[in-house]
Amino acid sequence: xxLEETFAKIDxxxxxxxxxxxxxxxxxxxxxxGMELLDxxxxxxxxxxxxxxxxxxxxxx
Numbered sequence: 001x002x003l004e005e006t007f008a009k010i011d012x013x014x015x016x017x018x019x020x021x022x023x024x025x026x027x028x029x030x031x032x033x034g035m036e037l038l039d040x041x042x043x044x045x046x047x048x049x050x051x052x053x054x055x056x057x058x059x060x061x
Contacts, residue, residue, distance in 0.1 A: 003044050010037050 001009070013034035016022060022030070 001040070003041060006037050006041050006044070010034060010041070013037065 013030055016030045017027060017034070
């Protein structure tokens with residue numbers, strides 16, 4: 001999943017969590033899904049930051 005797709009899924013999760021009629025157990029499941037998506041975003045961003053740092057390092061040499 002791309003970063004943009006992940007952000008779109010996180011938006012969906014936020015919309016679901018905003019629904020007051022969502023049962024508590026389902027809210028927890030949706031929350032867990034959102035946290036997993038956020039972890040995925042962090043991983044993607046960390047990978048990009050490492051690549052940028054490596055390119056910057058190579059450019060300095």
